[in-house]
Amino acid sequence: MHHGRLKVKSTAQQEEQKRQEREKKLKIFVAVRDACFSKRKEGIWDDEALKLTQQVLSSNPDFATLWNYRKEILMHQETVKEKDEVQTIYGAELSFLESCLQTNPKSYGSWYHRGWVSSRMPKPDWARELTLCDRCLSLDERNFHCWDYRRMVVKMSGVSVDQELAFTDRLIGSNFSNYSSWHYRSTLLPLLHPESPEPPSPCLKPAQTSPPPSPQTHSHRVCEEQLLKEYELVQNAFFTDPNDQSAWFYYRWLLGRAEREDMISCVYVSRDEERVAVAFSRPVNAQSVGLLLVLDGQPQRVEWRSVHPRFKHSPLWICDLPPGTISDISYEHNLTVHWTEKHIHRDCALYTGRTESYCRDSAMDQELFRSELSVEKTSVLQSELQSCNQLQELEPLNKWCSLTIILLMRALDPLGYEKEMLAHFQTLREVDSMRSAYYSDLCSKFMIENTILKMEYAEVRVFSISDKNLTTLCHLDQLLLVTHINLSSNQLQRLPPQFAMLQCLEVLEADNNSIENLEGLYHLPKLEEVLLKNNSILKIKHL
CATH class of the missing domain: 1.25.40 (Serine Threonine Protein Phosphatase 5, Tetratricopeptide repeat)
Known part of the structure; x- marks a missing residue:
């Protein structure tokens, strides 16, 4: 008061006071933090260390180092306390974590630590944890950290899949815009309503009964x-x-x-190059999945390589056979490629008088x-x-x-x-x-898919997709057997490294595009003719 009037602080005074308060809080925070670091360095895991870390984490629950120190303290407590005391300690830890989540409901450190604590409690109360998740998701249905924690709780507590599906029903029923619930539903449906496998063929022996697939091995078909x-x-x-x-x-x-099933989708063999190419349903590392080539009953020592040095994982792998192995056109040969990791194999016969042979599943066969x-x-x-x-x-x-x-x-x-x-x-x-x-x-992807289907219906090895405004190339692993490709009059800017998968290509037409480099024309053994008029190739090294 000054002369009977309330003195109002100026803005500058208010800002200075706030600055001093922040500075005071920062000094306290730094002092407590340093005390925690010192205790950890000295290997001290006592109750005071718990209190100090709690003081810092209450205001900043995303301090990962202190959560790790807190874990060390709690694990030490497990070794010196009775089981009932440990239960009490972890119960108090869960209460502390709830206060941290009130400070920041999306604190990754708090949710992760809660999962760690719950998994180590002698007698975890999973029903309580599930209720906590329900409460948090009712406040923020897109709290991804809480969704992750809920999945862990469901797994540990044995909540049935149909109960969780009913849970998504309730959330979606109250709000159609609940993206997380829709996503969670997509992971549950294949488990609760899996697609029945096709009945076995009468000529095959019935398969042995196997346990139901786990979420990790399920085919994700509904x-x-x-x-x-x-x-x-x-x-x-x-x-x-x-x-x-x-x-x-x-x-x-x-x-x-x-998802496509693991399979060897094509085996191609060429007498002229004495080369074998193997296509898979997904990119693999042939040097680590156990790929074995058997020729006329004899395992072959070959080196598998991808079609481009950039690829460590590729859907297509090739190997060269020793000179003279299959070059004589008067002999017939039988090849088998074994994918030992998956217990899958594929046979291919190279007949007398033939310079090449292949055995494949078409895109139609694979329902690709x-x-x-x-x-x-x-x-x-x-x-x-x-x-x-x-x-x-x-x-x-x-x-x-x-x-x-x-x-x-x-x-x-x-x-x-x-x-x-x-x-x-x-x-x-x-x-x-x-x-x-x-x-x-x-659109380019879909047009390429349509063109592959048309090519297979016509049973030809010519792929023509000119003047379709293509901006990108894809599904090139499906074009292993193509001998002639026409990409003219599109909007392509490059031939990507995957273009090297066209191991049978003889003629490439790519006039009237915007192609700047030809990285994909790498080691195409049969390529004879390339048409590249009206493109944007500026450097000789790209030719």
Whole structure:
């Protein structure tokens, strides 16, 4: 008070006072932190160390070093305390962690430490932990750290998969925009409703009964009956809020293809090069997965190498046979490639008078780009496509709707809907111009898939995809046997290293692009003719 009036501090005075308070707090923080470091260095694991670390972590729960020190203290307590006392100590630790989570609900250090404490408690109360997760997720449904912790709690406590699926039902029912719940649902469905394996062939011996697959080994395929129910659920979601991306992403997962099974998809052998090429369903390291070549019943000592020195993992590996091994055209040879790690093998016969031979599964055989649909699923997807078309009439600028229409068309008939698909991609580039490059690349991918299917239907080894506005190349491992490729009049800027997988290529046409380098033309043993007019190659070394 001054002359009966309240004296108001100036802004400068207030700022100075705040600065002094911050400085005071910082000095205390640094002093306590240094005391913790000193005690740890001296190997002291007493109650005072617990109190000091608690003082720092209460204000800064993301101090990983102090959480580690705290673990050391607690592990020491386990060795000197009775079991009941340890239970009490860890119970107090969980209470302290709850206060840390109130300070920062998304503190990685706090959630991780809580998982560590719960796993070491003599008598963990998993029901209490599950309730904590429910409470935290009700406050913030996208707390990814809490979701991770919940998965650990569910695993340790033996909560059934159907209970967790019901949990996602409740969260999604209260908020369709709960992206985390949709994602969690996608991990649960294959466990609760797995696709039934195909019945064994009558000529084969019945397989031995094996335990149900674990989440780590499951094929992630969902049975059709449940898929059809999910389509209805997710349709309700995106019709409720067409601009929310959560349900659209989940729908995209439903329409996607399951992970490919491990297999040797192709074996190719050439007399002229005395070379064997082996294609796999996924990139592997042939030098570590146990790849064995047997020729006419005799194991061969060969060195496997990828088609480009940059690739340590590749879907295609080649090896050279000793000179004279298979060069005589008057002899027949039988090859077997064993993938010993997976107990898989593939045979290939090189007949008399033939300069090359191959044994392969086509993209159609592997259902690589689309799966065969039952009558019921076809009917449901047709209905879904009709619904999405109706929604697009109401929401013409909704990019998620346009993209889903494309995916539905590809699931139903990728070749039959090709023209409509291209029109929808053009719409996407216009309504979402910031992602036009992504849509161009995705369109290129789908056009390449269609061209592979057309090539296989025609049973030829010529791949022609000129004047299609291609911006990228993909699925090149599927073109191992192609002898002639036409990429002219597109928007390609490079021939990527993966282009070296075209081991049978003789003619390359790539006029009228924007190609700047030819890194992919690396060790193509049969290449004879290259057409590259009107490109952007500036340096001789790129030729």
